Amino acid sequence: MQILTLGNELLRQKADKVNKIDTDLTKTIQQMFTILKDGKGVGLAGPQIGLLKRIFVVSIADDIPRVFINPVIIETSTETLKYEEGCLSIPGVWADVIRPKQITVQALNEKGRPFTLEAGGILARVILHEYDHLEGKLFIDRLSEAKQKRIFAKFDKKAKA
Numbered sequence: 001m002q003i004l005t006l007g008n009e010l011l012r013q014k015a016d017k018v019n020k021i022d023t024d025l026t027k028t029i030q031q032m033f034t035i036l037k038d039g040k041g042v043g044l045a046g047p048q049i050g051l052l053k054r055i056f057v058v059s060i061a062d063d064i065p066r067v068f069i070n071p072v073i074i075e076t077s078t079e080t081l082k083y084e085e086g087c088l089s090i091p092g093v094w095a096d097v098i099r100p101k102q103i104t105v106q107a108l109n110e111k112g113r114p115f116t117l118e119a120g121g122i123l124a125r126v127i128l129h130e131y132d133h134l135e136g137k138l139f140i141d142r143l144s145e146a147k148q149k150r151i152f153a154k155f156d157k158k159a160k161a
């Protein structure tokens with residue numbers, strides 16, 4: 001299992017709902033956490049490993065590892081926060097992104113049980129970033145055109161090196 005990087009078309013497609021939480025998916029979830037740990041990341045979404053399903057995993061310091069299946073962001077605060085983001089699919093690129101400070105999300109956990117979570121801080125940030133992946137969006141889409149150009153130039157250079 002490999003992490004797809006910027007330029008791969010699968011990262012730009014909208015993911016489908018998960019219909020069944022079976023042993024295959026359970027195995028995939030475990031692998032996703034392994035990839036996340038190896039990559040020293042905080043979140044990983046299905047499309048990043050070529051799985052076009054609405055699922056992502058989050059693992060941040062001082063919190064339990066969390067699985068979100070078929071997540072829906074039901075509330076976002078009008079108050080926003082600027083914070084530096086990176087992405088395992090866009091290695092070496094970091095940029096400030098403005099996002100809602102607080103969110104409420106509903107999803108199924110790895111056992112298929114529904115839960116509602118109010119999140120703020122880093123957790124809200126990571127959930128919104130990962131949710132974007134399910135919509136075929138990347139964090140760099142939220143930056144100015146000039147910034148995006150600089151990132152693409154830098155990334156191309158890296159890819160060629």
Ligand code: ZN
Pocket residue numbers: 086087088089129130133
């Ligand atoms: Zn990402």
